[in-house]
Amino acid sequence: xxxxxxxxxxxxxxxxxxxxxxxxxxxxxxxxxxAVYARHCLEHLRPEFAAEVRPGDLVVAGExxxxxxxxxxxxxxxxxxxVAAVVAASFARLFFRNAINLGLPVVECKxxxxxxxxxxxxxxxxxxxxxxxxxxxxxxxxxxxxxxxELLEAGGLVPWLERRMRDSx
Amino acid sequence: xxxPMTLAEKILARAAGRPAAAAGEILWAEPDVAMMDxxxxxxxxxxxxxxxxxxLRHPERVxxxxxxxxxxxxxxxxxxLKVTRQWAKRYQIxxxxxxxxxxxxxxxxxxxxRPGQLVVGTDSHTVMGGALGAFATGIGSTxxxxxxxxxxxxxxxxxxxxxxxxGRLPFGVMAKDLILHLLGQVGPAGxxxxxxxxxxxxxxALPMDxxxxxxxxxxxxxxxxxxxxPDQVTREWLQAVLDxxxxxxxxxxxxxxxxxxxxxxxxxxxALTPQVATPGNPANAxxxxxxxxVKVDQAYLGGCAGGRLSDLAAAASLLGGRRVAEEVRLIVxxxxxxxxxxxxxxxxxxxxxxxxxxxxxPGCGACGGGHSGILGDGEVAVxxxxxxxxxxxxxxxxxxxxxxxxxxxxxxxxxxLTDPRDILEA
Numbered sequence: 007x008x009x010x011x012x013x014x015x016x017x018x019x020x021x022x023x024x025x026x027x028x029x030x031x032x033x034x035x036x037x038x039x040x041a042v043y044a045r046h047c048l049e050h051l052r053p054e055f056a057a058e059v060r061p062g063d064l065v066v067a068g069e070x071x072x073x074x075x076x077x078x079x080x081x082x083x084x085x086x087x088x089v090a091a092v093v094a095a096s097f098a099r100l101f102f103r104n105a106i107n108l109g110l111p112v113v114e115c116k117x118x119x120x121x122x123x124x125x126x127x128x129x130x131x132x133x134x135x136x137x138x139x140x141x142x143x144x145x146x147x148x149x150x151x152x153x154x155x156e157l158l159e160a161g162g163l164v165p166w167l168e169r170r171m172r173d174s175x
Numbered sequence: 176x177x178x179p180m181t182l183a184e185k186i187l188a189r190a191a192g193r194p195a196a197a198a199g200e201i202l203w204a205e206p207d208v209a210m211m212d213x214x215x216x217x218x219x220x221x222x223x224x225x226x227x228x229x230x231l232r233h234p235e236r237v238x239x240x241x242x243x244x245x246x247x248x249x250x251x252x253x254x255x256l257k258v259t260r261q262w263a264k265r266y267q268i269x270x271x272x273x274x275x276x277x278x279x280x281x282x283x284x285x286x287x288x289r290p291g292q293l294v295v296g297t298d299s300h301t302v303m304g305g306a307l308g309a310f311a312t313g314i315g316s317t318x319x320x321x322x323x324x325x326x327x328x329x330x331x332x333x334x335x336x337x338x339x340x341x342g343r344l345p346f347g348v349m350a351k352d353l354i355l356h357l358l359g360q361v362g363p364a365g366x367x368x369x370x371x372x373x374x375x376x377x378x379x380a381l382p383m384d385x386x387x388x389x390x391x392x393x394x395x396x397x398x399x400x401x402x403x404x405p406d407q408v409t410r411e412w413l414q415a416v417l418d419x420x421x422x423x424x425x426x427x428x429x430x431x432x433x434x435x436x437x438x439x440x441x442x443x444x445x446a447l448t449p450q451v452a453t454p455g456n457p458a459n460a461x462x463x464x465x466x467x468x469v470k471v472d473q474a475y476l477g478g479c480a481g482g483r484l485s486d487l488a489a490a491a492s493l494l495g496g497r498r499v500a501e502e503v504r505l506i507v508x509x510x511x512x513x514x515x516x517x518x519x520x521x522x523x524x525x526x527x528x529x530x531x532x533x534x535x536x537p538g539c540g541a542c543g544g545g546h547s548g549i550l551g552d553g554e555v556a557v558x559x560x561x562x563x564x565x566x567x568x569x570x571x572x573x574x575x576x577x578x579x580x581x582x583x584x585x586x587x588x589x590x591x592l593t594d595p596r597d598i599l600e601a
Contacts (some may be wrong), residue, residue: 024363024456028564032571033544035250036214037244050571070364070397075543075566076299076313077215098397099368100299104315153201153329163317164223167324171227 011159013130014091014111015139016064019055020123021048025067026074027101028035040046043079044086061088064129066121072101081108091129093118093147106154109162115147119163131158179431181335182402183370186310186428188368190293191330198437203327206236208287210296211319212278213241213255217262219316224323232326238265238287241273243539248546275513276537279303279479284513285415290405291428295322300479300561301392302398306383306412308428310370313394330481333399334437335370340377343446347409347579347596349489350385351481351559351579353377355450359460360440367397369437372430376405376445383412384485391480392561394516395457404429418530449594452577454563461581463594464512473556474499474587475568477508477535478542481559484517486580492521493584493598494530500590505532506548508540519545530587541568557586 029051031043048055065071065084070095073082081104084092091111095118105112111131121127126139134149150158160166177195180188188196190204211217216239241259244252249420263271273282279300282288288304294311295301304311314328324329334461338357344350358365371393378386386403393401403409405427414422434555451466453459476482477488487509499505506526508517515537518524523535541548542560549569550556556568556575563575578586581595588598 026564028544028562030565032566034549034566034569036545037249037255044324050565069365073397074299074562076297076301076315078219078315078317081315096364096367098364099399100313103318107315107317132193151201157370163321164226167227167321 010162011132011155013128014064015126015128016062016090017060018064018066018121018123018125018127019052019059021051021055021065021067023068024070024073025051027072027077027080028074030072030080031077040079040086042080043083047074047083047087056087059087059089063088064127065089065092065098066127067092068118071097074099076100078104078108081105085110091131093127093129106157107163109158111158113147115145117145120145134137179434181249181370181434181436182372182404182428182430183310183335183400184434185430186291186293187330189291189428196332198332201329202332203329205293205326206322206328207292208238208294209236209322210238210240210278210282210287210301211317212243212296213245213259214243214297214408215316216259218255218258218325220320220323221262223320227320227324228418232267234268236280237266237268237323238270239268240278242276242278243543243545245274245535245538263446269497276514277479277482277539279391279512279542280514281360282484283307284416284511285357285398286413286421288456289425290409291426293500295319295328299394300391301302302394302401303387303479303573305400305402306386306390307409308402310402312400312401331368333368333370335372336366337372337374337436337439339375339439339441340373340444341375341441342377342443343380345447346379346443347581347599348447348449349579349581350381350388352447352450353444354389355452355460355577356447356456358392358396358452358458359450361396361470362469363395363456363458364397366393369398370400370402371398371490373401373403379406382485383408384402384483386479388481389446390422392457395561396589418596424597449579449582449596451582451592452563454574454576457562457577463578463592466576466592469576469592470590471503471557471586471592472554473548474503474583475541475548475556475558476505477510477540478560479510480561481580482508482510484514486559487514487518487523487527489580490584491526493581493595494588495526497530498587499531499587503587505587506541507532507534508547509537511537544568557583557592
């Protein structure tokens with residue numbers, strides 16, 4: 007399935023700096039499947055998150071989001087809860103790559119401090135823009151490079167490779 | 176002649192089959208080694224692998240090591256090990272290990288990481304292998320799937336930060352203190368997307384065991400790789416690990432003398448003091464003096480950044496003839512079976528035993544919150560491992576102070592965070 011490159015609108019969940027993958031996918035729930043990780047996602051930082059987040063919501067975080075381990079379950083837990091995109095002032099490289107590879111849009115935006123918890127936000131990872139509908143403001147964001155846009159549009163690395171293999175036959 | 180290159184640029188150029196590479200370029204490179212562990216390996220990639228044809232492009236480049244859940248603490252762990260074992264058998268992976276220790280330690284002990292190579296692994300501390308002059312980096316499981324199927328992966332060639340440490344580490348100060356100090360200087364994202372090249376007389380003087388601790392923890396600053404250009408210490412170490420034929424075939428890449436660095440940090444280590452990372456992040460480094468007296472429930476000596484022979488021996492040197500405080504448990508988790516055996520043969524384990532330590536099976540142990548030393552609610556630990564995020568070793572309300580093996584041993588002895596030099600000099 008191809009994700010059409012259109013902007014993503016949702017409600018913001020505001021998080022701080024240096025949210026590590028161990029907060030998104032807690033080690034104590036390892037080897038029990040993504041649904042269990044999802045149920046406990048961010049429970050040390052935002053205990054209400056997993057219960058109250060709705061499909062289509064957005065995570066808006068500060069610097070170095072997704073630091074720490076290489077675990078993709080950090081991305082999968084967010085996807086499982088229906089988080090539609092993550093906006094952060096900066097990402098840790100492993101989380102950034104994992105998100106693209108799993109088809110979760112990620113956008114770097116230096117002005118996340120202008121976004122408050124609960125704001126309605128529109129994210130355009132293709133054009134590189136974040137609009138805050140609640141405050142009626144627009145912020146510049148980094149547009150994804152061509153090859154990453156292609157991966158994201160395909161829905162992640164596996165569908166992208168599938169397509170490439172099909173095309174080369 | 177091409178533009179001078181850093182070691183990271185040289186290795187990525189070689190792995191991409193190009194004469195040169197420059198920071199910022201995006202290229203497709205072929206990893207020489209692809210390592211998977213138990214939680215993030217076969218169990219997560221198998222479904223995708225089937226979708227993509229079910230065949231490995233280069234099975235001979237694959238390494239599979241079960242370490243996080245070995246020995247298993249519960250049925251879920253045991254099943255994970257089972258799936259991993261069966262996968263390795265099905266795909267005839269010759270380089271498969273379980274119950275032998277931490278993947279990163281085995282990767283270097285077994286000679287799987289070699290100078291000049293591009294190494295990827297499904298664990299963020301894969302960066303440790305860079306101490307042997309390789310470009311080693313952690314990747315996610317789906318990324319690994321791509322590498323297994325295509326043999327390739329895209330890289331943005333990173334800029335390099337050069338860290339030059341001159342002088343001599345003072346008595347009682349270890350590589351762990353150096354890297355915590357660096358992380359404190361740059362912050363938790365201060366090295367994001369970058370490679371770090373270590374050099375200088377203080378680095379030259381470190382044995383491989385200690386060098387591994389430096390490169391292991393660069394990822395705590397966000398770095399993509401940490402590299403130490405090979406020297407005599409590297410050569411001697413590899414000579415002991417590899418058979419003569421493999422040793423003779425090594426490709427010794429070095430940074431060009433006038434390569435371009437994004438930043439250079441130069442410092443004398445002569446006055447460095449033992450460091451501690453306060454709970455929450457490895458970059459929360461302060462001199463141990465700033466937190467002296469904090470009571471600890473558990474002292475943990477283990478992991479791929481603090482469970483090698485040099486760490487165990489350092490702790491034994493401090494604890495010899497002494498006894499750990501009554502209210503503290505000292506848990507020792509050797510990084511590998513080989514470390515365990517060497518510590519036993521050299522009397523280090525005996526000394527630790529006599530001091531009151533509990534020695535557990537080699538592996539990741541409690542470091543990732545797996546087993547064998549998990550912390551309860553509100554407990555305080557001092558640990559020679561590499562991460563202290565909330566909940567990292569168990570309860571989310573537990574506090575973890577990261578420190579060198581010597582500082583861990585000193586805290587075990589007194590029951591409180593203590594400058595190890597006070598005991599060593601006494």
